[in-house]
Amino acid sequence: MNCLKLPILALILYSCSQKAENPSHLSNSEMAEPLAISGKDSLEIKKIISIQTTNGNFEEREKVWAEDGRWLQAFGRVFYGRDTIISFIKVLHSNPGYAESTTNQYSDPEIKFLRPDVVVVHQYHEREGQVINGEVTPTRRINTTYIITKENGTWLLRDKVTMDERPRTQN
Known part of the structure; x- marks a missing residue:
């Protein structure tokens, strides 16, 4: 009986080592494949x-x-649809309290x-001198996250979330 256990154990160990060396039993989604990203896509x-990040240029936006x-x-306002978003951006840029403010310290994006056709982008910048409700706001430290997808060969902005950093409070 003991003689039979040794060959069975050897067979099990051999079988396990073959799976570890040959991951062909894994599906494509289980295998980590490097993404093939072109320089053109990045540009x-x-x-x-x-x-x-450029003021105006509504047609390009x-x-x-x-x-x-x-x-x-x-x-906290949410805008749905390209036409609604562009309409709001035009109103925002025509507002003197916004138009007279300046931006600086844009970080590199x-x-x-996430996939060859889906990208998430984060960017930080600061806006100074913005007038809201008749008062100049302190420098705004702004983080923006973009979700961009490739649709029929064209990269399009699908979602944008803009957030102001707040000072941390002591608990």
Whole structure:
């Protein structure tokens, strides 16, 4: 009986080692494959971010938003659809309290490809001198997260979330 246990144990160990060496039994989703990202894709994504950070240029902004895009802006308002988003941006940029403020310290966009056709981008900047409700606000430290997808060969902005950092309070 003991003589039979040894060959069975050897067979089990051999079988396990073959699976570890040959991951062909794994599906594509289980295997970690490096993403094939072209330089052209990276440049197109950076262009979308550049368009978003440049004042005005409403025609260019309209081209990069998906028709069913969504924007959650820093003051909690949510805008659905490219036309609604662009209309609000035009109103915002015509507001003297916003138009007279300045932005600086834009960070390089942090681009994270989730798939070859889906990317998440984070960017930080500061806005100074914005007038809200008749008062100049302190410097706004703003973080923006973008979700950008490739649709029929074209990169489009699908979702944008803008957040102001707040000072931490002591608990």
